[in-house]
Amino acid sequence: MSESLKRLEQQFHRIAQLDHASTFLGWDQMVMMPEAGMAPRATAMAELASMRHELLTATAMDDWLADAEDKLSSGSLDVGKASHVREMRRTWQQAIALPADLVHAQVMAGSRCEHGWRTQRAENDWNGFLANFKEVVALSRVEAQARQAQAPERFDTAYDAMLDLHCTGDSQALIGGIFAELKQVLPDLLQQVVEHQSSHTAKDLTGEYPLTDQQALSEKLMAMLGFDFTAGRLDVSMHPFSTGVQGDQRITTRYRLSDFADALQATAHETGHASYEAGLPNALQAFPIGRSRNMCIHESQSLMFEKQIFLSRAFGKALIGSLHEHLPGTRAFSSDDIWVAQTRVKPSFIRVEADEVTYPLHVMMRYDIESALINGEIEADVIPDVWESSLQQYLGLSTNGDHAIGCLQDIHWTDGAFGYFPSYTMGAVNAAQLSAALKQQHPDWQARFEVGDIDFVRDWLAENIWQHGRELESQQLIEKATGLGSHATALVNHLRTRYLDEKD
Amino acid sequence: MSESLKRLEQQFHRIAQLDHASTFLGWDQMVMMPEAGMAPRATAMAELASMRHELLTATAMDDWLADAEDKLSSGSLDVGKASHVREMRRTWQQAIALPADLVHAQVMAGSRCEHGWRTQRAENDWNGFLANFKEVVALSRVEAQARQAQAPERFDTAYDAMLDLHCTGDSQALIGGIFAELKQVLPDLLQQVVEHQSSHTAKDLTGEYPLTDQQALSEKLMAMLGFDFTAGRLDVSMHPFSTGVQGDQRITTRYRLSDFADALQATAHETGHASYEAGLPNALQAFPIGRSRNMCIHESQSLMFEKQIFLSRAFGKALIGSLHEHLPGTRAFSSDDIWVAQTRVKPSFIRVEADEVTYPLHVMMRYDIESALINGEIEADVIPDVWESSLQQYLGLSTNGDHAIGCLQDIHWTDGAFGYFPSYTMGAVNAAQLSAALKQQHPDWQARFEVGDIDFVRDWLAENIWQHGRELESQQLIEKATGLGSHATALVNHLRTRYLDEKD
Numbered sequence A, B: 001m002s003e004s005l006k007r008l009e010q011q012f013h014r015i016a017q018l019d020h021a022s023t024f025l026g027w028d029q030m031v032m033m034p035e036a037g038m039a040p041r042a043t044a045m046a047e048l049a050s051m052r053h054e055l056l057t058a059t060a061m062d063d064w065l066a067d068a069e070d071k072l073s074s075g076s077l078d079v080g081k082a083s084h085v086r087e088m089r090r091t092w093q094q095a096i097a098l099p100a101d102l103v104h105a106q107v108m109a110g111s112r113c114e115h116g117w118r119t120q121r122a123e124n125d126w127n128g129f130l131a132n133f134k135e136v137v138a139l140s141r142v143e144a145q146a147r148q149a150q151a152p153e154r155f156d157t158a159y160d161a162m163l164d165l166h167c168t169g170d171s172q173a174l175i176g177g178i179f180a181e182l183k184q185v186l187p188d189l190l191q192q193v194v195e196h197q198s199s200h201t202a203k204d205l206t207g208e209y210p211l212t213d214q215q216a217l218s219e220k221l222m223a224m225l226g227f228d229f230t231a232g233r234l235d236v237s238m239h240p241f242s243t244g245v246q247g248d249q250r251i252t253t254r255y256r257l258s259d260f261a262d263a264l265q266a267t268a269h270e271t272g273h274a275s276y277e278a279g280l281p282n283a284l285q286a287f288p289i290g291r292s293r294n295m296c297i298h299e300s301q302s303l304m305f306e307k308q309i310f311l312s313r314a315f316g317k318a319l320i321g322s323l324h325e326h327l328p329g330t331r332a333f334s335s336d337d338i339w340v341a342q343t344r345v346k347p348s349f350i351r352v353e354a355d356e357v358t359y360p361l362h363v364m365m366r367y368d369i370e371s372a373l374i375n376g377e378i379e380a381d382v383i384p385d386v387w388e389s390s391l392q393q394y395l396g397l398s399t400n401g402d403h404a405i406g407c408l409q410d411i412h413w414t415d416g417a418f419g420y421f422p423s424y425t426m427g428a429v430n431a432a433q434l435s436a437a438l439k440q441q442h443p444d445w446q447a448r449f450e451v452g453d454i455d456f457v458r459d460w461l462a463e464n465i466w467q468h469g470r471e472l473e474s475q476q477l478i479e480k481a482t483g484l485g486s487h488a489t490a491l492v493n494h495l496r497t498r499y500l501d502e503k504d
Helices: A003-031 A035-056 A059-073 A079-096 A100-122 A126-150 A158-166 A172-197 A211-224 A260-279 A295-310 A313-326 A335-342 A359-374 A380-395 A422-441 A445-450 A455-464 A474-482 A489-501 B003-031 B035-056 B059-073 B079-096 B100-122 B126-150 B158-166 B172-197 B211-224 B260-279 B295-310 B313-326 B335-342 B359-374 B380-395 B422-441 B445-450 B455-464 B474-482 B489-501
Strands: A232-236 A242-245 A248-253 B232-236 B242-245 B248-253
Touching: A003 A035, A003 A059, A003 A079, A003 A242, A003 A248, A003 B003, A003 B035, A035 A079, A035 B003, A035 B248, A059 A079, A100 A126, A126 A158, A126 A359, A126 A380, A158 A172, A158 A359, A172 A359, A172 A380, A172 A422, A172 A489, A211 A232, A211 A260, A211 A313, A232 A260, A242 A260, A248 A260, A248 B035, A260 A295, A260 A335, A260 A455, A295 A313, A295 A422, A295 A455, A295 A474, A313 A335, A313 A445, A359 A380, A359 A422, A422 A455, A422 A474, A422 A489, A445 A455, A455 A474, B003 B035, B003 B059, B003 B079, B003 B242, B003 B248, B035 B079, B059 B079, B100 B126, B126 B158, B126 B359, B126 B380, B158 B172, B158 B359, B172 B359, B172 B380, B172 B422, B172 B489, B211 B232, B211 B260, B211 B313, B232 B260, B242 B260, B248 B260, B260 B295, B260 B335, B260 B455, B295 B313, B295 B422, B295 B455, B295 B474, B313 B335, B313 B445, B359 B380, B359 B422, B422 B455, B422 B474, B422 B489, B445 B455, B455 B474
Parallel strands: A232 A248, B232 B248
Antiparallel strands: A242 A248, B242 B248
C-alpha cells in the first residue's frame, strides 16, 4: 500500500472513532438524556465536531489525496482502490468547501431561525419566520455557489451542489426529470384511487392498545424482518430514527395508545435503514467507501421494508397471528381488514402523515420551491403563494392561510438543509424499482411473504445494495440491480397495482 | 490571564469533552449496548483514550505549566490560581510518567490476567492465576518505581506512588497508621458485636418483591435523598455504579427478587457518589481543579448516604411508609425490624457482601498484601498463605484452600489496580468523621432524619466538601470540615454506637 493511502486510512480511522462517539452521544440525547444534560452535551458534541473537522481538513490531506490519485493514474496503485480514493476525496472536498466564517454565520442564522420557528409555526407567524429565513436562504445560496465553484464539472446548478450533500450523485436533471413525470401522473392517479376506494369503507382500527404490548409486537416484527437483537436495540423517542455502527444498530419508534399501526410502520421503516447499515462492508466501515451510498438509496431501503414488505397484503397475512396474540384488541380484524384500512388514500396537509400516493406530491412541492430558491429563481417571500397554488394543483386543498399546516410545517429549511427533501421520493422511486426487479427474479415472493419468509429479500438487497457501500455511484448501483437507472415507471406501476387493481 | 494559562485551559477543555464522550460511551456499554457492539466500542474507546493522552502529553504542556508556575512565583499570576495550576501539573505528571512500551505491556499482561482469572477463579486454579499475575506485579512495580522516581519528594515508598492515582494526597504513612489502629480495635469489637447480637434474633426479610415495584421505590429513595431527576437517571446494570457529568448524573442499581434491601442500599450508595459529582464547582468542571478530590473522599460521600443516612435507625422511620406502599410484602415489618435485620454482623468470606463492621478487615487484608507486594517486601507466591493467616486473625475464618472465596475473589489486582482498595475503608473513616462533625453542629439530626429531612446534610456536604473540588488536598479538606485530619476514632465510635449501644 502506498504511504499516502496508509496515512489517509489512519486519518479516516480516527475520524470514524469520533463519529462513533457522536453517533451514540446523539442517540443518548434523543433517547436517554435528562433535560439538564443538554448544555454539557451540546458543548461536547460541538468539540467532537471541531476535532473531526480539523482531522478531515488537516493540511496534509490534500497532498495525500493528490499523491494517491497520481499513483492511481500511473498504475502504481491498484485500480481497485480508485473508488476508495474517490470517496475520500469527495468527503474531504465537502468538508473543505466552505470558509469558517460562512459556516459560523450559518450555524448562528440556522439556530436563530429554527428557534424562532418553534413558536412562529404555532402562531402562524409567516412574516416573523421570513425575517430570519431570508438570512438562511442568503447564506445557503452562498454555500451552494461555493460548492458549485469547487467542482463545476460535477454541478450544473447551484442546487446540484446542495443535492450532493444528501442525494450524492443524483443531479437536479435526473431528479427533476423523474419528478416531472410523476407530476404528470400522480394527481390523476390520486383522483382515481380516491374514487375507487369510495366504493367500500374501511374498518376503524382505533382502540386501546397497551404500550408494552405494542413494544413486544414491534420487537416481534423486527425479528420477522431479520433484525439481530444481539447487534442492536429498539427504544422510544419523540420522532422515530435509526443510527448506530456495525454490530450496534439502534432504532426507535413511538407508541400511540389508540393506534397500533403507526408504531409498526415506523418500526418497519427504521428496520430497513438499520438493515442497510448492518449490511455495509464491515472491513471498510471506517472509510467513506464503506458507508451508505446516499439518502436516496438509504430511504429506498427503509421504504422496501415499510412499504414493499410490511405494507404488502401478503406480509400482512404473516403478521396477523402475532398481532392477534400481542394485541387481543385487534382480533376483530382480519389481515385484509387491516390492509384495507392501512392503504386508505386521502389528500391531506401534513407530509409526515401522508399516505403512499400523496406523499410524493408533498415532496415535489418542496422540491420545486427549494431548487428555485437556491438557484435564485424565486425569493422566499413568494413561498406561501407558491405553496398554495401547488397544494391546490396537486392535492386539491387549501390551507386558507394557516401556514402551520402549510409552508411552516417542516423543520428542514430552518437550518438550511436544502437538497434533502427529494431523497424521500427518490427513495420511493428506487424502492419500487428494486422491488419490481426482486419480484421478477422471485416470482414466488407472494407465497413467501405470506409465511413471513423475507430472508430472500435481505439476501437480494445485501448482494445488490448493502455490500457495495460507495463502490458505485448511486445510478450505477440502481442500474446494476434493476437494469435501468432511477425512473418513475416502477413507482407508478406499484401505486396502480396496489391502489387501483388491489393485486398487491 | 496569562497566555500559558489560557492555553492550558483550552487544552483541558478539549480533554474534558473527550472525557464526556468516554463517560457516556462507558455508561452505554454497561447499561444499554448489545453484545455485538463490544468490538467497535472498544476500538472507539481506545482511540478516544489515545487522543486524550496525546492532548494531555502534548509537547507544549510542560512549557505552559512551567510558565504558569513561574508567573505564580513571581506574583504575576494571582495566587488564587495556584491550586488550579498544581492540579493541572499533577494530572499531566501522572499521564507523562510512564513510557509507552510499559503501558502497552501492562495492558497486554492485565487483560491476559483478567481474562484468565474469570475461569481460574471458578476452577480454584491459583497456580494458573499466579503464572499471569507475576507478570502484572512485576510491571506494576516498574510503574510504581517510575512514578516514585518522578516525584521522590512526594512519595516515600513505591506504593505511595500507586496510592497517588486513587487516594491522591493520602500516603501510606497516613493510611497505614489509621489501619494499624483499626486492626487493634476491630477484631475485638467484632467479637463483642457478634456476642451482643446473639441475644436477639432478626426477622427474615426475604420474600418476593416485584422488580418494577423495587424500581419505583429506589426512585422514591433517591428523591428523598435529594437526587434531581431532571439532571440524572437511574438504570440497571450487573454491578451498581455512578458516572456522568454535571447536569447528567447516571447511577445504576440491580434488583433481586427475594431481597429488597440490596437494591436500596446500592441506590443510596450511588446517590452519594452522584451527589458529590453534581455538587462540584460547575464553572470549573472542565479542569482538574473542578473534579472530585480523590476516591477516599468520593467513597466517604457514598458511605455518608448509604451508611450514615440510609442505614440509620432514624432515616429508616422516614422510609418505612414508602416501603410499605411500594412493597406490600414488607408490611409485616416495622422500621426497627428492618434496621435490626440490616445491621446484622457476621464474619464472612466475600468482601462485597460484608457488613459495616467486617468490611474494613477485608480491606486491610488486601492493603497489607498489596503494599508489601508493590514495595517488594513479599512475592505473589505467598499471597494464599498470608490471606489465610489474616483471615484467621481478623475474622476467625478459613477458606480451607478455596481461593474463589479467598484471594481470587476480586478483580482489582488482575489488571494492576493497586492502591485502590484502601479508599473503601478511608471512605468509611472519612464518612464517620464527617458525620460526627455534622451531628455535632446539628444536634437535631435524628428528628430531621426521622421525617426524611436530609437537606441540611446536603447543604453541609456541599459547603464542606463538594464545592471545593480539588482546591484543597485531601487531608486539608477533612481537617477543615471536621477539625482533624483522617483518623480512626470516629469510625470506631460510630461502630460502637450503632452495633453495641444501638443508640444509632
